[in-house]
Amino acid sequence: MRVLVTGGTAFLSRAVAETALARGHQVVCLTRGASGPPPPGTTHVRADWSLADPGPPPDGTFDAVIDVARRPARHVRLLAERMRDRVGHWTFVSSCLVYRDRSTPGATTDAELVEPDEAGPFPQAKRASEQTVARLFGPRALIVRPGLVVGRGDRSDRFGYWPARLARGGTVLAPGGPDDLVQWIDVADLAEWLVECAERRRSGAFDAVGTPVGFGAVLDGMAAALSTRCDVVWVPQDFLLAAGVTPWSGPRSLPLWVRRPEEAGLLSRDPRPASQAGLRSRPLAETVRACLDWERSLGPARERKAGLDPATERAVLDGWSRQGG
Ligand SMILES: NC(=O)c1ccc[n+]([C@@H]2O[C@H](COP(=O)([O-])OP(=O)(O)OC[C@H]3O[C@@H](n4cnc5c(N)ncnc54)[C@H](OP(=O)(O)O)[C@@H]3O)[C@@H](O)[C@H]2O)c1
Structure with missing residues (x-):
């Protein structure tokens, strides 16, 4: 596959880029490079999301975009809109903070969500991005909501x-x-699963959490x-x-x-749906x-x-x- 990863120089996005590369994919990393260079063997395309316009998206078609890096929801939308017709599958990494209720143990993805607000606080902005990606990519969209991500980086x-x-x-x-x-979920396990989901073109919404x-x-x-x-x-x-x-x-x-x-x-949160969909915990x-x-x-x-x-x-x-x- 030809895969675009937003980020690629730090923590989860870097682990995703390394994993995709190790699984034999061509990887393009879209990032400033301020956190260091992307993994050797990937192609680096520069973008800066602190700017009003981060610049043109990467050229060509992509089998998958794994949209990992935290950034303004407006920028998530801009990239998705600009690449819509050139991408086979879009994964958006959101957060379990999009759920309204934080008090009930064992809750699932059926739980009530916060109101989307592109310019709002982190949970509302993430929810707005989830909706954008679902609207633009429909059955080709995967929404992944990690809980606490831990590990190297x-x-x-x-x-x-x-x-x-x-x-x-x-x-x-x-x-x-x-x-x-x-x-928690180990960053290496989450990265492996994100790439696997893109390979299988999995869709829907999952909480990416361990037991x-x-x-x-x-x-x-x-x-x-x-x-x-x-x-x-x-x-x-x-x-x-x-x-x-x-x-x-x-x-x-x-x-x-x-x-x-x-x-x-x-x-x-309930770890079973993601586990049944192949998320493993080391x-x-x-x-x-x-x-x-x-x-x-x-x-x-x-x-x-x-x-x-x-x-x-x-x-x-x-x-x-x-x-x-
Ligand atoms: N960490 C957790 O426990 C946790 C929990 C739930 C959800 N999440 C979600 O998981 C995702 C990954 O989080 P993370 O902590 O691993 O990474 P992150 O901080 O969201 O992203 C790191 C990447 O973003 C790039 N980046 C940062 N600012 C940029 C800018 N202005 N322009 C272009 N690129 C920029 C960095 O590259 P350069 O600096 O090299 O440009 C780096 O590669 C996020 O969406 C986050 O919301 C994380």
């Missing part, structure tokens, strides 16, 4: 916090309780994969919030933690090792976008223990 500092933290050993602060469900697992089992599995021993102390949500620790992401946060009950469904140990290698390549002493620094973690644990925790 992730610059969000979220999931990688946990392998890096466990690898340091000692007493580990964990949020909420061990039975709280969490869910929900208890947070405690995840930390145990990570520690086993890293052959490290830690004492995990579970601290309740209310205490953490009062101590100024935030869920999910940010400078003083604990990743994989979502506010419950309001967001209890965010990391526990063992946690493989993901953990890839994440730790990536964390180490970024430098463990860097300022993180997510997670707690050791002094803050210690102070929160001391506060909890003074309360009798």
